[in-house]
Amino acid sequence: MNNDAKVSKQDTFIEIFPNVYLLKTSIRLSPLLQMNRNMVVVRDGQDLIIINAVRLNDENLQYLNQLGVVKHVIRLGDFHGLDDQYYLDTFSANFWSQEQHQTYPELVPNKIIDTDVMPPIKNSQFFIFKSAKFPESVLLLKEYKLLITTDSIQYWNHWGHTSFLSKIILFVMGFRLGFFIGKPWLKRVSSHQNSLKDDFQKLLALDFTSLVAAHGDVLKDEAKIMLKGVLSQTFE
Template sequence: MRLRPQQEEKLRDIGRVRHAIRLGYHHGQDDLYYRDHFDLTFWRQAGSDFYPPSADQLLREGGECPVPGGRFLEFSCSRFPEAVLWLPFNGGLLLSCDALQYWGSWRGCNWCGRCLLRFAGMRSGMQVVPAWRLRMGSRGRHPWQGLQKDFQRLLKLPFLHFLAAHGEFCADNAHEAVFTAVNRAFPKLKGAA
């Protein structure tokens, strides 16, 4: 998302922006602007080409990460590329794009937006987004079986905090909230602890 010029100045005041990371396939409309404007290294998964630019560095599970100690987890069974980024700071921070979202309230959403979110199956709290699950599940008899395995791997990461491209920051109890959301989305998921 493109910042207003005043916010861009505040970002520059913090320090030099060196990297931008695309975690979700359907995001990135302003990535080209940021790469060119800040002369940064742009990371994305192979095949995450819904928007330009091409990757300066490919995001791979088990591969390099621009944040020391951080690591990527890719949704290996989704129809479109999506990943999360785990950072080891302050008990662990999980960053997501669309797959997981935390909505503490509907502040900041207008009436129409609130209605559309609710119509799409969104609720307050942590959730595996219903529309994301439908769009990303594989075709066939068991469309979410692969996604279940990806969430099992995600739940093995130690994290206390969570932030996504949508919603709000979830502090201190994020792993428990994600565990509950995953079990609600995939009730037959085994060994998700």
């Protein structure tokens, strides 16, 4: 796999919880198509754990190196993984993911994500959408009741880092400002209309209140309440 991932337009890191950092960035799909994406960094002592990796510009890379040493890269979703190889090569980090990804299948994990596997972060756990046709998982940081997702559950409160044409296309695809289950993702991973309903009901059993996905914004305190409402609309 080519590890020379392009550096995208990006903001600066913000600390959304103690030792949990969010970087809002973008991905350019074509000259006129650009949408937002997020990278999360968790600091555990001097170890850094990267979730939903994005290659950094010089300023943000310097900040990352000041935070600590990259030890782990976690891939939660099949749609993502474009920039993972860069981090694996640059930092010789452990690579966590489920097996048998269809997108970027050459990214082979040396640490397998499963529900009974402890993540490389204290007081956390993995959740897996077992009924999904393609790998998709969630990371729960129990201390902050924070769900970290990729494409499954998202919250958007603005269209930052998204081009005008992309807004139109995303709107047609079902993206709206607010809390939602990603429609393109759900369609791709579902074997039938309600095939993931049980998985989402099991996800609701986890103790969480906040959410940050690979796209959109941070939602604090209301994530579980909003998910309940979205599920009733999605799986009628």
